Amino acid sequence: MKLTYQFLWRCMAGAVLVLAGCRKTDFPEVSSPAYLRVFNCLTYNITIDNKDAPQPFLTMLVDPELDASGIPVGAGIVFDYLDTRGPLARPYPDAGNSALFQKDYPGTAKIPVGPIVNGYDLSGYGMITSGSHRFMFVTRPRSTDPFFSLTAAARKNILVDSTIQLDQGEVYTMNVLERSIYTRKTGIYLRKEIFTKIPLSDSLVYTNFYNLSSEGYAATYSFGELNAQTNVCIRDTMNVFYTLYTANHTPVNGFSNLFTASMIRSQDPVVHPYTNFPLFPVAGGDGIFAGTSGQKFNFLLPGIPPDYAYGNLQESMGMFTSLAVGPEAPIGIFNTMADIQTGMVISIRSGIYNPRSFATVNTVEYVNGNMYITTLQRRYDPPIYK
Structure with missing residues (x-):
């Protein structure tokens, strides 16, 4: 066939x-x-x-x-x-x-x-x-x-x-x-x-984290090079914290600077544990459309508090970086300018709803000064036009 x-x-x-x-x-x-x-x-x-x-x-x-x-x-x-x-x-x-x-x-x-x-x-x-x-x-x-x-x-x-x-x-x-x-x-x-x-719940957004950098990348990286980007190199072991945002870059109550995972440099090809956050974190929603949203992940050397403010222009010598995803996330070191149809929360016309929000399964991979996201989409019903 x-x-x-x-x-x-x-x-x-x-x-x-x-x-x-x-x-x-x-x-x-x-x-x-x-x-x-x-x-x-x-x-x-x-x-x-x-x-x-x-x-x-x-x-x-x-x-x-x-x-x-x-x-x-x-x-x-x-x-x-x-x-x-x-x-x-x-x-x-x-x-x-x-x-x-x-x-x-x-x-x-x-x-x-x-x-x-x-x-x-x-x-x-x-x-x-x-x-x-x-x-x-x-x-x-x-x-x-x-x-x-x-x-x-x-x-x-x-x-x-x-x-x-x-x-x-x-x-x-x-x-x-x-x-x-x-x-x-x-x-x-x-x-x-x-x-x-x-078993993964369709009401939760899942993410796992990998540092797949070369052996010795962090140890040999030259901080302070002319024209070098700030805070793109991190250490081999980092803690990851996340904050969720809604319209106008407003943090969602109860979802600021939450620990989500430890990320340790390794090229051993085993699946790392998934962590999650709610598809509908804002209380009182309709459970259909999550609204415009964003997520920011801060990567910090163990022992540094999650609200420590390095800023985007201060070099942390590998102790801090951040990843911002979606239209409502504030600017980070790495910025993935996903919209509501391509981010960690996908909102699309489906069935009788325009739009309807769906959770995704995501993989964040850090490799030699670059941050990558792979998003997996769940099945959704095609739109019904009246």
């Missing part, structure tokens, strides 16, 4: 963007699939020490074919133009986007993506046949030329070459990471997600 049902979910996802550009696409059958999302978390800052290192613009080859010289000449799956990751990974593919450079896999590529599984929309994950696969990531010139039209010399810079096992029906997040500041070795981080298997 052709996977034409994928078109339906792409169009539902596109409804979040006012039904932008959905079109029918027939996909080849994927037998016994696993579900995979891939991010390129390599962000080299050019210095005198690494000026000759290959830049982090990649081609992903799954089950590559190599010639006698070890240069790729084909692959079972080719995902080209994999650029560095963006700060917000939305929960659905943008079916109307024709961008060539990709922020993640499956990105905007017209490939089969996941269905609804246990109430969670996996349309942000590509389908891949389960089993053992060889993954190769090759650095390539930043151009619009397809990978296999490049010269052999431009196709020989193999950055990662690893064989991994993908189990049927499982959901995976893959990051291409630098393992160590000292060795500059790059590798694959593969985490088997569990959100489809554990």
